[in-house]
Amino acid sequence: MTPPTKAVKRATRSPLTSMDDDDDEALELQVGGNVGLSVATVANIVRSEIQRGIAPVEQQLATLQSAFGDRLGQLESSVSAQGSRIQKLEQVMASADGTPRSNASDHSAKIEKQISDLFAQMELLREPPVAIQHDYTRTMVVGGLQGLTSLQQATLWLSKTLNSLSGPSHVGTYMKSKVFQGLMFAKFKSTTDRDIAVALLRSAELTEAGNRVWATQDLPLEKRTRKTFLLGLKWQLGEWGFMKREIEIDDDYSQLKVGSSVVLTLSIVGTHMQCNWVDTWAQWEDLQTSEELKQLLARASNSLQKMGGAKGRGKSKSGVAEVQQALLFYCMLIMCNMSKEFRPLAGSRTIRVLIMQFFEINFNKNSQTIFSIWKMWLSHPQWKSMPLPVVLLTSKSHGRMIIFSFFSDVVVIAKLLLNAHVFPNKFGRSFERTSDFTSYLRGIFSTDSAWEQTSHSSFADILPFSLEELQAVLKRMKNQRGADDGGLVVEMFKFGGRDLHQCLLQIFNNMLASGRLESSWQHSLFKMLPKPGDSSMVANWRPIAVLKITYKIFSKLVHTRIQDLLEREQSWDQMGFRSLLGVDHALAVLDTVLSKAVEWNFDVWCASLDLKKAFDRIEFKPLFEALRCQGLPDCYISLLQTLYRSQSGSVKKGSPFDVERGVKQGDVMSPALFNAGLEHAFRQWKQRLMEHGLDVGAVERLTNIRYADDIMIYAKSWQELVYMIECLVQELGKIGLHLNASKSRIITTAHIDGPMYINVSDDMVEVLTAGDVHKYLRRHISADPRCRSQTELKHRFQVGWAKFRKHRHILTNKHVSIALRLKFFDTVLTPTVLFGLHVLPLTLSQIHTLDALQRRMLRSVVGWVRVANEDWHNTMSRMKHRLTAALHIHPVDTWSRQLARRQYNFAFQMLRIPNWAAAVVKWCPESNWQANFALQLHRRPGRPLTKWDDRLRSFAACNFPAVNTWTDIAETANWPPAASQYVQSFTNV
Structure with a gap:
């Protein structure tokens, strides 16, 4: 069967460019009609496109090679010229009286030094650049970025922030977790740049999505272990009654001072940490035998066990080169596992070009950072021979580096050739979700522990x-x-x-x-x-x-x-x-x-x-x-x-x-x-x-x-x-x-x-x-209990507006009756905003803010009508009458009244059965402090922190003075009839 003319014409486009749906369907029809012919045709096209894309790179490499040869030739000619001068100088000196003058000696020494320097430069040019010095001293740790979803977003945020603060720019970022958790490591050219960046971020007191951003220097594993141990010991000493301001830790995290005396010196020998106490502290038996100190020492020992690997010791350029070779080897293994139609499209040259494209698009050409992450990923030999779909799944699940990013163009063509369906996701990239999901679920539901039916009953x-x-x-x-x-x-x-x-x-x-x-x-x-x-x-x-x-x-x-x-x-x-x-x-x-x-x-x-x-x-x-x-x-x-x-x-x-x-x-x-x-x-x-x-x-x-x-x-x-x-x-x-x-x-x-x-x-x-x-x-x-109401109320407002924007096409549609729109508003928006607020301590001003938000949303539902040259006060007055008229058609109770009913009903329902909520509300920590604490409790000076049931307590005290607490009256038959009275007085309590 001959493919349609239109499909053949569209197939001549570059396979490495994105295709729209029409092109995909046409190409699928062509492949379905004659698989062999279409594969050969597309393979030839891909080869020509790859050669055309690589030509500038090869030309640039040739230019660099020529420049390198010219420079090396100049150095060799300079060395030979210096050598001839030395020979002439030696001849002159040999013909003299044997007592060379001091200036000639100095000149000869200078020439010899220049020659040695030139030879050293030539040796450096001939040898591959290998740097084995660890770079943790130039690394900064940034945390509090949980509001960002990926390392790329965090990197962009850090670059913009340092630029706005006129700080030094970083040279690369990476993370150590499988998925981004708000913690990022950034490398700098020097220790000074790193320290300046840390100081700028600390002094700026930045926040991101409500989280406080913090920054600190990355430390080697030995120093991190000493720091963790000393900080934990300082905390424990504070718990035992020491004044924390009198406990000092030196900058190297090797000594602990109490007052002006050094009481502890730490040293690490191999994978063990030694504690050198002063005599008086070494004889303090309660400290030396305490479980807390044993736990701190055990954790330090566990941390030092990791010193045998690369974790915590930075990265090196030699390691990058090794991982680069491993990556190319891994890509060749993938190519060997591909089907025959895909194999001609993925030569080693194609892989190198796509890797370069990957760095340029996603990581700003920072290959060192990316390859260092690959070193951990490729450390498992069983992963090197995975078929392509499993590779895509594994790389996505790790969340660090998506191999699909630089294989995407070739994979799209290969899947079309194999007549497989590819789904695009919201980020514009494609992956085969069916195989991804299948492999993922197979891993979840598989287990090594077999079980047999143990019940002998039928x-x-x-x-x-x-x-x-x-x-x-x-x-x-x-x-x-x-x-x-x-x-x-x-x-x-x-x-x-x-x-x-x-x-x-x-x-x-x-x-x-x-x-x-x-x-x-x-x-x-x-x-x-x-x-x-x-x-x-x-x-x-x-x-x-x-x-x-x-x-x-x-x-x-x-x-x-x-x-x-x-x-x-x-x-x-x-x-x-x-x-x-x-x-x-x-x-x-x-x-x-x-x-x-x-x-x-x-x-x-x-x-x-x-x-x-x-x-x-x-x-x-x-x-x-x-x-x-x-x-x-x-x-x-x-x-x-x-x-x-x-x-x-x-x-x-x-x-x-x-x-x-x-x-x-x-x-x-x-x-x-x-x-x-x-x-x-x-x-x-x-x-x-x-x-x-x-x-x-x-x-x-x-x-x-x-x-x-x-x-x-x-x-x-x-x-x-x-x-x-x-x-x-x-x-x-x-x-x-x-x-x-x-x-x-x-x-x-x-x-x-x-x-x-x-x-x-x-x-x-x-x-x-x-x-x-x-x-x-x-x-x-x-994290601060005093701010819990503001934090959650702000979140409820954000969720409410997000829900409103989602259904705006219904809520503001004037072709739908106002009664149905108000009913929809009360059914969808009200539960979203009021979720959990009846067990949240709210002040009177916060309750009024809640009603103000409802009125603002309802005005948008009813619809704004501005009159030219009308005073703003008159506009708001007219909108108020318009909203009142709409609420007569379909009444919507204020959120404060609905919140009051929810709280009152929950209080009654909470006491119907034994549960922890009722027990905790009735609990007075002062009455049974011996069961929980060693010292008797005392109320904190000042006004007590607002609790969610304060209005219930005030209502019971005003209306039922004969009872002690609201929980006593709520368990009686007098509580349900008083619901309307509580709602009426909710905003006045």
Whole structure:
């Protein structure tokens, strides 16, 4: 079949240029018609284009080679001329009386020195430039850039900032983490430039996206170890009663002074650190045998164990050259693994040109920085022989350097030749998402721990489902949901009639009786949903299982029967996916604990922990063991094991893979099963704790609050917190879950001087300091408890305006009735802005600001109409009447009144069942201080910190003077009728 004329004409364009959709389709038609002919044609075109692109480079190299030869010739001629002069001088001196004059001797010495210098220059020109001196002395560390999403953005920000401050420019940047976490390393030409840049950034007191930007010098590993040890020792001595201002550390971090006396000198021998104490301190037995000092020494020893590798010792140009050769070798291996159609397009010359393009486009020709990152990436031999799709996936998941950047043009052509589909992402680059997602999910769901069905009971013992159960389940299932891979939707079964329900019920009961389930249920089609962040990284996508509608109905029937049993086994700590508990309770606990810690002047340490793909990584064996320990009958365990045995999954148009662990996100039973497995791990963890956590007068100590896999740990000191987290990491590892330290943060009411990281299970977890913000359960948590209201209210305003801009085409559309638009506003915007604010301490001015924001948005919904030459006061008065008239059509209550109702209802609902929120609100730290602290507590002087329930307390004191606290009256029948009175007086309290 002859390709169409138009397609042949478009195929003559350069394959290295971007193609629009029409060109792609035409080229696909051409390839589909005659694969051999199109491949040869495109290969010839690519060769000609590559040769044309390389010609200027070869010409430039020839020019440089010619200039180098000329320079070398000039040096050699100069050397020969100097040599002839020396010979003449020696002849003259030999013919003299044997007593050379002093000026002749000086002249000869100068000539000999010049000759030696010239020879040295020639040797330097002949030898390749090799620099083995470490460059950490010229490196600066910049932190607090969590608002930026990539190293490129951070590099651009640093360049602009230094330029605006008239500071020195850096020569390259890099990062040491797999993904950008707000920490960047910048190199400078000299130590002086580095120190100037650090001083400028510190004095400027910059902020980025609400985070305080800090800068410091990068230190070698030995010096970093000494610094960490001495700072930790200084902190501990301060905790023991020493005045911190009397404790000094020298600039080299090798000596510790207390007052004017040096009490400790550090020295590092090999991979061990020696502490040379003065006699009096060496004889201080309590210090020398303390657990705190042992922990500091152990961490220092662990850090020094890394001295054998390259970590912490900078980079060298020789290492860059080695990695460059490794990269070219790796590219050749990739070329060998390519298909025949792709192989002619990727010669070594093409690879070199594309690497040059990569540096020019993405990293400003800073090859040293980029290759140093590749050294770590190429250190794993098993990665060198990966096929091309796996290379693309691995490089994206590392987030440091995208090999696809310099292979993109060639890959596009190759995939078109192979008739493969390529999807562009929002950054304009392309990657094969199907293969990426398949490889990514295969890695997530694979495990080394095999499991067998341990329940010897058959699920035939389960009582058959009744028609009433089925109809009740169908009634509770939501309409207008997506179809499964067979095109079925739930409405077909809900409104199919009694006969269909009887038939479906018989099928389900036959499965229970026979012990054999539908085979198609064992395969799940995964739909990938993007998460916030860089969508080009596969890790920023969430897999959701598109399950069969029949499986969803069957699963909901089973869940209805086991739900109450599993719910009873859950502790107070878990607030996710449970009735009468939710996000508000978890936020109320955190806010109350922080405010009371500030009020009563005691330190509290909280850790917000994130788990890596928790729902997808939980192991089956410990999960079913947890269900058995929590009393689930063996017949239901056998049924669940059958449902999860021999599973497989796939992405649309992708190859299947085995699912060997994880619960199905999209299955109604998944939250209950996950909570059961997590509860089992936390029970084992609590058995290892003694006096850890806070005694708030409840049946047990407050140690953690969980909302599904979002965990908050509560402790009284950082040492206690570290022990609790390390024990928890061990217990979570037994069920297949792992800590994500990069997204975990530590919050404390203690005073922190500067940036601080705490080593937890060989991972560094950041401690929030002044200006830092952490997102917990959709709330922005400030490092300073006194600023938590301003921080979260600002975040709510930003989220509200973002939601308004997203739906502006509906809210301001005058072709839609004003009643529908106002209803849409109250349904969509109000919950977004008011989320969690009823458990946030707000001042009266902040509440008025909330109402002002609502009026401003409503004016935009109603529509502005300006009259020429009209006074602004008259315009606002007319807009007020216009808005009032619109609200008569569809009333929208003010946000302050809605906030008051939410707070009042939450207070009543919170006290209905025992939970941590109610216990913490009733807790008075002064009454049971002996259970938590060694010293008696005293209230901090001045006005106490505002708490979220202050208005409830004032309302109860004014209207129910006979009771002590608002919690006492809220538990009586007098509380619900007073709701309207509380709303009326909300802004007056």
